[in-house]
Amino acid sequence: MNQRRRSFLRYTLMIIDAVVIVFSYVLTYFLRDKVFTFGLDDLAPFPVYFNLMGTVLIVWMILLRLFRNYDFLRGHRLVSAWRICRNLIPVELVGLGALAMGLFFIRDSVVSRTFLMTFAGVNYLLMVAAKLLFRVYFYRLQKKERYHRKVLLLGNKRAVEQFQATARTTPELLLNATVEPRFVFPAERPLDDQERQRFFGDVLDYVTQNVVDEVVLAYSDLKLQELAPLIADCHRMGLMVNIVLDFSGIDYTRSEVDTVGPFNIVSFQSYDFSPVQRFVKHTIDYAIGLVGFLAFLLIFLVVAPAIKLDSPGPIFFVQPRKGKNGRDFNLIKFRTMAVDAEARKAELMDQNEMQGHMFKIARDPRITRVGKILRKTSLDEFPQFLNVLKGDMSIVGTRPPTAEEFRQYEKHHRRRLSVAPGITGMWQVSGRNRIDDFEEIVKLDTWYIDHWSVWLDVKIIGKTLFVLLSGR
Known part of the structure; x- marks a missing residue:
């Protein structure tokens, strides 16, 4: 449901990481060439190191993804400061090792190994600082009212209660949202056509008279075809609609929903490898x-x-x-x-x-x-x-x-x-x-x-x- 916001945060972090890596690389060259010169050989001109910077950026961005540095949410909040520091350690070590091996195999004798080691240390410190600052920014962002979503929760009593119970134990489900559980009907029997039309009409009246950003449909008894008119009306009004699919009786590690032509396909996997x-x-x-x-x-x-x-x-x-x-x-x-x-x-x-x-x-x-x-x-x-x-x-x-x-x-x-x-x-x-x-x-x-x-x-x-x- 909050996939767009998660994607926005992830891409924002990726951009910040790329900027930090480039800045760390340039800063390291300056420090090594102008400041820490005692007892060390002079560095090659910066254009030589500039040619390597693109490779460094690609390698580090891949490693950040591999070592789960973008799995940043723990429940409704960002990961702890300790977890941020810990996840970055293997990135720097593996990246440093990969660069050293690559330069060894191509028999490069120009790029300073002490430069690479200094870069790994500087980049680690700046990366930790940037992520911790972003973490503070994220918390402050949550407190601002204008960033809260107004979510309208609809459905029969059993499905709504199950959804709310899950949301209480998995706060990430309703990240940065205020939920209004209205139009919850107690009947466990399927609605007839007249009841369904009246119910949908009441929902649309409420939406037009109140602030609503998203609609969550939690029905255990209605078919998707029966929900189609309400979904279409919400679409015409520019509202995001989320349909709760109950897979609680299915024990699988990972599930994905994909669209192939006119079909929405739910895939269940027993492992979680991207x-x-x-x-x-x-x-x-x-x-x-x-x-x-x-x-x-x-x-x-x-x-x-x-x-x-x-x-x-x-x-x-x-x-x-x-x-x-x-x-x-x-x-x-x-x-x-x-x-x-x-x-x-x-x-x-x-x-x-x-x-x-x-x-x-x-x-x-x-x-x-x-x-x-x-x-x-x-x-x-x-x-x-x-x-x-x-x-x-x-x-x-x-x-x-x-x-x-x-x-x-x-x-x-x-x-x-x-x-x-x-x-x-x-x-x-x-x-x-x-x-x-x-x-x-x-x-x-x-x-x-x-x-x-x-x-x-x-x-x-x-x-x-x-x-x-x-x-x-």
């Missing part, structure tokens, strides 16, 4: 996947002969797994078990230490000597970077089940497959050797899907590296 976030996740996957693949080629030169000398059989273990939404793909790993491992699995089922639809035992007799080393160091996982480059897997995601495990899944288990499976994930960094209940793994995966962000993936990757290096 197109930009999905693009960044894929970019990270391919970037790390390429580095991992190069590492795999080096590891292959040592591991492949060791596997062949240790036990007869192929170097790789290729197993059909279920990927996103149940798609079949072949997962690739270095072979760590005897070639008859799958055939011997049935006789070991009574030793399974996992509760639910997974199989795991501590001292699996099927594992080879080299396989024990590969598993302990996680080197057996490196061929999966091929799966990442093929698009079957992601760097961070959920564990892909076998076809047998998938057949035993209950409905809520399938949500694990609403995202691409990953080489690492919440289970791997949450003490997988201590978790023996499949439902606990499902909870971890569901939490990951519900709270996904680029920063969460970065943290999981960091924790994975720590686990590998520490040998835990």
Whole structure:
């Protein structure tokens, strides 16, 4: 309902951020060139740095969006000062790292690295100051009467009460608005044509005689076709009309309404990834996947002969797994078990230490000597970077089940497959050797899907590296 105002605030913040970034860049050059010169080399002429400024602006604006610096509303107010400061930290760190890597790969020796570090610090301080000032401005704006919307709430008693109850717990729903709940009729039965016409006439009379900015229609019994005459009259009078659609019985993470031709289509999604976030996740996957693949080629030169000398059989273990939404793909790993491992699995089922639809035992007799080393160091996982480059897997995601495990899944288990499976994930960094209940793994995966962000993936990757290096 307040999407236009939210968009206005978001675009205003984006313009302010762009101005701050450019100002910080120019100010940093001045400070570094004219003030902080002791013991430092002279900077190249400003035109050299001016050529880089456009790249800096684009990178920082993208990072501000990725790290949710424009998700500025918490209920009816802007986010806290602490949250503003916290959300800007990864922007500066990742941006600084991206610029440093880019300059390294193009072998640039002109742009000063101390200039970039100074810019990141100056930009952070000015960005925090600008956002805090905007926060103060927003609160003062709320108090001004002329910025309050007059909202007319119409509908039957049950629908209106539900809407008002939701508004009390979600103040953002009626941001900066004064609501007038008039024309609430108690009847739960559908109105006949005569009652409906009289009701609509009373509404229009009220609108023409009072200040009304928006109309909210909360009817649980009327069809959209029956509301069409009232909507058309409001449109002719220049009023925004909001129709409350009750999806309270539907449990989905995200819903969107889109218009395709004459149709209004409501889409329900089980995860909350924006197109930009999905693009960044894929970019990270391919970037790390390429580095991992190069590492795999080096590891292959040592591991492949060791596997062949240790036990007869192929170097790789290729197993059909279920990927996103149940798609079949072949997962690739270095072979760590005897070639008859799958055939011997049935006789070991009574030793399974996992509760639910997974199989795991501590001292699996099927594992080879080299396989024990590969598993302990996680080197057996490196061929999966091929799966990442093929698009079957992601760097961070959920564990892909076998076809047998998938057949035993209950409905809520399938949500694990609403995202691409990953080489690492919440289970791997949450003490997988201590978790023996499949439902606990499902909870971890569901939490990951519900709270996904680029920063969460970065943290999981960091924790994975720590686990590998520490040998835990």
